[in-house]
Amino acid sequence: MPDDLLSHLIGPSPYASAWLWTAVVLVFGLIAWYAAVFALTSRRRLRDLPVLGAARDELIRRRAVRAVRTIGNRYRAGELEPGPAGAAVSGELRSFLHAATGMNAEYMQVEAMAVGKLAPAAPILFELNDVQFNHRSVVDVGALSEATEELIREWT
Structure with missing residues (x-):
């Protein structure tokens, strides 16, 4: 008990x-x-923070390169005509420039880009406009997509 x-x-x-x-x-x-x-x-903007800004920039760069590569591969496979492929690459490049710099690259004329911070992208955009709006253009969209990928990778 x-x-x-x-x-x-x-x-x-x-x-x-x-x-x-x-x-x-x-x-x-x-x-x-x-x-x-x-x-x-x-x-402060997110891109101004040291670690987060670098990570954000790298993610934006990778997404843009992947999208441009997909468009170029679809063009080379014959799924896209030169005009729509050029328009798609141009849209991706302009979207990347807007995200990377904060400037409204989607709405700017190429001539205005040629004199500012976006000047390195102007020659490619000139050729993309030629492909997009000129049916007799001899510019290769596949080569342009590779040049666009390289521009995006090297953008600072």
Whole structure:
């Protein structure tokens, strides 16, 4: 009989270690949430932050190169005509320039690009416009897509 009462005098069993790991994960999640809110709502642009800006630029560059390569491969396979292929490559290049520089490259005339920060892209865009709007153009869209990929890879 006295041994039966002894079980009620011992303290509670220790907590499971899963609670500790749950608390650690929740604390790190909260820190990540506050960091994301701070980064996305700060007055500085995301591209101005050292690590995030470099990662963002690299992701934009890879996506643009992949899209231009896909268009070039589709043109070489005969799925696209030169005009639509040139328009697609031009759109991707302009989209990349807008994301990389912040300038409205989608709406700028090529002549205006030739004198500004976007000058390295102007010769390719001139040829893409020729392919897009001139049915007798002899410019190879496959070569232009490769040149566009190289321009995007080397853009600083």
